[in-house]
Amino acid sequence: MTQQGVRWTVEQVLALAPDAASRKAGSRLGVAGPWSATGANGEAVWGLCKGSGSKPYQTVVAVHDAQAAAGPGYKCSCPSRKFPCKHALGLLLLWAEGASTVPYGQDPPEWAGQWLEGRRQRTGQKVADAAPASGGRSADPAAARRRAELRAEGIAAGAAELEQRLIDLLHGGLAAADGAGYAAWDETAARMVDAKAAGLAARVRELGTIPSSGAGWPARLLEECALLHLLIRAYLGISGLPEPLAATVHARVGLTTDTADLLAGGQAAVRDRWLVLAQQDSSDGKLTTRRIWLRGEGSGRAALLLSYGAAGAAPPLALPTGLSLDAALTFYPGSRPLRAALGEQFTPPAPGTAPPGSGVEKALAAYGDGLREDPWLDTWPVVLSDVVPLPGPDGWQLADAAGDAALPVDPRCLGRTGLWQLASVSGGGALTVFGTCGHRGFTPLTAWSPDTAEAVSL
Known part of the structure; x- marks a missing residue:
């Protein structure tokens, strides 16, 4: 927080880009040349960007809205269908650099003010509209209950069919999976x-991706088949499970609680100052999934926010890495609650500091505790402190500075340039790293520079 307000870092802005092309185009516009009539206040940043036409593009970004759980909002008069567009990214980059061409503390121009006011009204309406859906009420509760029963019956039938297919696979021998190709797996998934x-x-x-995936693939296939069979048996016998474990099984098979119902369902929210540890996007070509990891500064509790966007558009929820926000989270039910929904934000986000961490052994213990309560847990978020990244002939590892223990990096990360970036931030010394710890190793996502304490996304 400065006299210029809370400004994001360049890295935090670029993390909002929907794709690499937008990131590159936005970077070219992050200079003063094409911009005029720029300004900022505690709610938004705005400006006019000269384009190829006679009229400049009107661009405004709502960087904070205490009532909006969807993060930043974007409006630009350009025809782009990407959100944020290159003009919004360029404006934010100009603002992030602290340029004097983006004066702080002004009132927005009429065109920007009208959009901001409309956004405030729409956000308030969304909050009001969520109330009638609370408590699972429906226009026809009996019909809703019947739909839920039919879906449960359909899943049970699918689970029983899948169990038989796994039995057939084992009877035929795992070696046969190597020559069967992916089509059989894809048909089963369908x-x-x-x-x-x-x-x-x-x-x-x-x-389907395991056969012929490298040395030892039959053992990996058997392990994953066993976990899948365990999930099937758990769902088919779900009535006999404790409620938290039953909620976990429901989520694992694909039955999730609607976010609006969760927020309005009376479950106690957890208010804390939440540090944004990392933001990561993944895409299957049709849908972009954004994962945002948080850590409560008071409670030390981990949380995961999920947001989705169609191809060509960034997911609506965006919380740049390194920011800290005073907000209420409601956790989805489960035996090891991690996923949460973002509720009310009480103050504007502010720059955060590096979180406290633990050594390698405690990180492994944290993953073990989670695995004991959720057998299908792939990874668990952990913060490692005083670790040194070390490349080697058998792969990378993160070693305790004292040399007592080391955690191997997940082999799937070996092609990422972020590992060398991690070594560069480290400079050969110890640093704090956030990532996910699982049975394949550690996936680093964010590092805090020991010199500047700045969060660096990997």
């Missing part, structure tokens, strides 16, 4: 989609 069991479909697709 059957699970038809049964409304998206979680089972995703796990089947993962099974």
